[in-house]
Amino acid sequence: MTTELPGNGGFGDPAFLPNTQQGIRRRNLSLVLQAITAHGPLSRAAVASRIGLTRAAVSTLVDELIRADLLIELGPERPGTVGRPGSALTVGERGPVGIGAEIGVDHLAVCAVDLHGKVRARASLESDNRGRPPEPVLKELARLVREVTTASRSAGLRPAGLAVAVPGLVARDSHTVVRAPNLGWSELDLGPYLLDGLPLSVDNEANLGALAELWIGGDPAPQDFVHVSAEIGIGAAVVVGGRLLRGTHGFAGELGHMPVRPEGPACPCGGRGCLEQYAGEEAVLRAAGLPYGEGGIGLLAARAENGDAQVRRALRAAGSALGIALSGAVNLLDPQTVVLGGALSRLAPWLLPSLERELARRTADPARPKGGTVTVSRLGSEGPLLGAAHSVVRAVLDDPASVAGAQR
């Protein structure tokens, strides 16, 4: 096994397999496995009719997937029917899991998700990571990862890769956090801390939250949307035609630095009046008259719930600022929807009215359908962690031959 998926700058990028015989075989393995995870249990004949290959071709592929522990046979089905009974195939309870990890400013979390999409193991730790040096944080995270991989292996599962969500910019096709201002980290390669036999991918938490939305967030999931999430900073991710827009340097989605009031307060980014100066956690806590420290978003939600007028006013103002910045994004991208995810989703009841008002007035040209429907992610603050684990699962489903045992 290599320690990288080929050419992969985040497991979320589908593998582009070449048009060679090997490439075609690998794509067909993927078609079979995806048909069974999505619609199984299925007989070989049912798989063949779904994906348009011959029964014989499907049998060969199925045998390979069974040998790789990716599929199991449930035994003959419908024994009373005419003809040779087909054996139903399904994804076993054993087999690969994707390991997802999240480095938050106030917590660390790790989980294992199987090919069914079920969370099979999980570990987390509350810890204030703001300004902590990377080494102890990443050692704690590595310990949680080992806990979850050990638990997975004890249950007969095989970890297929580790994807890590970080609240910061990550350089494309690398393990390097370019800048995570709320942690105080910059130019930090996570590889030395986390490469431990598993393929590793590192991505921005907003990107992974958006991919989670795309993969497991809705039914049907939107294919064109702007996903906004926040912990302390404000991150966003843009999905166009079912694909994450990463940008030339991998830095797309920096909604937090959209100018809201161009002569507003100076922002550490060098600009003035950026969205984060109005709707970032620190700004909102200040406007709400609350101390900046641990548990900020939870505190804001609890106070707003209890009717605290100053907190509600602060959240209304933050909603307006979000609406102004998002109206720029909606005018530029014309998405199906804007999704509020991550920790922001907890504050949605108090942010939404003013956010939607700004968005409607700034995008609701009479001759133009209102571009700005806003939805709240049902994944909530779990989005980035689940997106990380699912990005590994998707990579297995997209190229089953990439996981150990199915390789030739």
Add this chain to the structure above:
Amino acid sequence: MTTELPGNGGFGDPAFLPNTQQGIRRRNLSLVLQAITAHGPLSRAAVASRIGLTRAAVSTLVDELIRADLLIELGPERPGTVGRPGSALTVGERGPVGIGAEIGVDHLAVCAVDLHGKVRARASLESDNRGRPPEPVLKELARLVREVTTASRSAGLRPAGLAVAVPGLVARDSHTVVRAPNLGWSELDLGPYLLDGLPLSVDNEANLGALAELWIGGDPAPQDFVHVSAEIGIGAAVVVGGRLLRGTHGFAGELGHMPVRPEGPACPCGGRGCLEQYAGEEAVLRAAGLPYGEGGIGLLAARAENGDAQVRRALRAAGSALGIALSGAVNLLDPQTVVLGGALSRLAPWLLPSLERELARRTADPARPKGGTVTVSRLGSEGPLLGAAHSVVRAVLDDPASVAGAQR
């Protein structure tokens, strides 16, 4: 011949041909034709080795393209060399042309572009179209189109389609101008005026300007960029991975309504402080103390050239506003470059300094490469018209079987 290219909402969308034998033949015809337009004259053997098909397969495809008047043989080449001499193939001086048309607020223009990318005929008319009812404008345009198609046919060329650039929003996959505020048109189907035997496509001028940039604007052409153009309104188009981002309703690229100062002057769109209120032609003329009427951008350029201080100040302010709005776009999309095109390119010398200053300070985080390099289109105000004509040419190159004579 049908009056629509199949499933085409703008000729700029590559045709997606099915994986049937017919589809494969059509794709292979396209590979042969594109190899010869890009690298010709070439012999059959040279084409075969370039595109990886057998010499026999290429010969069959070439014969079909010759019968369709898409290719001609230049006669035996290198008669002195060993073996049967190969005959060099090229795209003839006769054959299909794409007809592009542009409806501007102060002009109409039509041109014919051949498969070499050469402009073969052209007609234009200065006319103030602001607030004119659509019928006389479109009748004049239809007359210019007939002039250019007649001239093309006299030269032995075959018009393959008509693409029209309009300064307004066009509904996806339609001929309907949803809203062109500077013309005063809304919900207007151009089909009845312009469908005259030629396949018709209608698209926003900023989209076609951006496609021109992608196809013929640079060497190498950028694949990820924001293209900003302006006549009276301000339009933009976003190209990601070499594809135009159209948006859910076809309305992506409305940079003109990005909020620059959220409490600024009211905009007809319903918002306040939109970019057009600072950098649209009317706003700039007002700030420059010039009357709003014909030839606004030319007048601004001439006065700025002559050192008029008030005009230069007005353009500096417009450049700042553009820089603020574009910094939002750059933070969100992380493009390779921002291209100033259309009529805006004429004002670039006076807009650029303040535009680049705002963009740099709002996107130039120390740990982040400056995302905001700005270039000026070398196509200038010709971009949308050439983009329209080239969109037809590209459709022919992408699917030669779609043009009359090559159909089976």
